[in-house]
Amino acid sequence: MLVLGIESSCDETAAAVLADGTLRSSVVESQDPIHARYGGVVPELASRRHLEVVLPVVARALDEAGVRLPDLDGIAVTHGPGLVGSLLVGLSVAKALAYAHRLPLVGVNHLEGHIFAGRLADPTLEPPFLALLVSGGHTALYACEAPLRYRLVGQTRDDAAGEAFDKVAKLLGLGYPGGPVVERTARAGDPKAISFPVAQFQDRAPDFSFSGLKTAVSLYVRQHGPLGAEAVADVCASFQATAVKMLVRKAIRAARESGIRRILLTGGVAANGALRAALEAECAVRGYRWTAPPLRLCTDNAAMIAAAGSARLAAGERADLTLNALATLPLA
Numbered sequence: 509m510l511v512l513g514i515e516s517s518c519d520e521t522a523a524a525v526l527a528d529g530t531l532r533s534s535v536v537e538s539q540d541p542i543h544a545r546y547g548g549v550v551p552e553l554a555s556r557r558h559l560e561v562v563l564p565v566v567a568r569a570l571d572e573a574g575v576r577l578p579d580l581d582g583i584a585v586t587h588g589p590g591l592v593g594s595l596l597v598g599l600s601v602a603k604a605l606a607y608a609h610r611l612p613l614v615g616v617n618h619l620e621g622h623i624f625a626g627r628l629a630d631p632t633l634e635p636p637f638l639a640l641l642v643s644g645g646h647t648a649l650y651a652c653e654a655p656l657r658y659r660l661v662g663q664t665r666d667d668a669a670g671e672a673f674d675k676v677a678k679l680l681g682l683g684y685p686g687g688p689v690v691e692r693t694a695r696a697g698d699p700k701a702i703s704f705p706v707a708q709f710q711d712r713a714p715d716f717s718f719s720g721l722k723t724a725v726s727l728y729v730r731q732h733g734p735l736g737a738e739a740v741a742d743v744c745a746s747f748q749a750t751a752v753k754m755l756v757r758k759a760i761r762a763a764r765e766s767g768i769r770r771i772l773l774t775g776g777v778a779a780n781g782a783l784r785a786a787l788e789a790e791c792a793v794r795g796y797r798w799t800a801p802p803l804r805l806c807t808d809n810a811a812m813i814a815a816a817g818s819a820r821l822a823a824g825e826r827a828d829l830t831l832n833a834l835a836t837l838p839l840a
């Protein structure tokens with residue numbers, strides 16, 4: 509099955525071609541330079557930029573795969589969750605191409621896409637498994653106990669993990685996106701230098717919370733600033749260690765309580781080396797299997813959308829031209 513995937517839910521314009529689980533091309537046009545000066549994604553600028561680059565990105569993905577539109581067996585497109593103006597750009601292109609070439613169309617949930625990035629990386633990833641999905645917009649734990657079905661185990665009650673990395677980077681004047689720069693800066697720091705609070709819930713819910721940690725970092729910076737390079741590295745390392753501890757602890761507890769012995773780590777924050785290493789170590793101790801996609805499949809891309817869409821097309825799912833963009837489309 510030859511499927512074109514299109515992704516435009518936030519600030520990456522992406523297209524990819526997947527042939528029976530083998531990636532033939534994956535093009536990602538990042539908008540980071542456009543949003544960097546604002547320290548976060550500006551929705552109006554994002555949708556305008558998608559509009560400028562979406563057709564060339566799709567053309568390049570087809571070209572690199574050596575595929576023409578009529579050769580395709582279907583088109584998969586992200587229709588939520590995300591920024592509605594951004595989603596509409598990819599969605600309109602997908603609908604127009606599907607209509608013009610009489611191709612099957614399927615709408616993909618962006619979060620399911622992140623889960624399918626795990627399948628692309630490891631084709632042996634079959635249910636049951638837990639997915640720890642950590643990105644700039646979402647932080648949640650899902651149990652996948654049957655193909656294409658997801659149960660929400662826990663989620664963040666406030667900020668997403670990636671959002672916390674982005675806000676801490678902004679606070680320290682390190683730039684945008686925050687995740688990669690905080691990780692790089694943390695390498696020179698001591699993760700035990702500052703003890704930031706780990707969120708705990710009275711009801712022992714398997715949920716996450718990052719706003720307290722973000723506020724603690726903000727207070728520390730206000731009380732101890734201006735910080736030299738060494739202190740900035742210590743703040744990054746200590747913040748990162750606390751965020752990692754929170755994520756890994758909840759994932760391991762969910763595995764213990766559900767009896768599911770396999771964990772997928774995915775989403776933009778899954779690119780974080782400290783998080784990958786900590787989850788790997790905790791899984792090794794307990795004999796759990798763990799998987800995380802390679803870095804280029806952790807952050808937003810269309811390969812994962814083509815992969816999820818292929819599975820849904822194979823299951824007989826079809827969307828018609830009334831398919832709409834949904835900013836808050838739930839996965840479970």
Ligand code: KG4
Pocket residue numbers: 518642643644645646669670671673674685686687688691775776777778779780781806807808
């Ligand atoms: O999945 P993604 O590309 O977009 C969303 O769907 O949100 O995730 C982007 C998020 C950003 O917040 C970025 O700072 C974070 O992932 N991120 C990282 C790293 N690389 C990207 N966070 C921590 N460490 C990283 N190495």
Ligand code: ZN
Pocket residue numbers: 618622643644775776807808
């Ligand atoms: Zn994403």
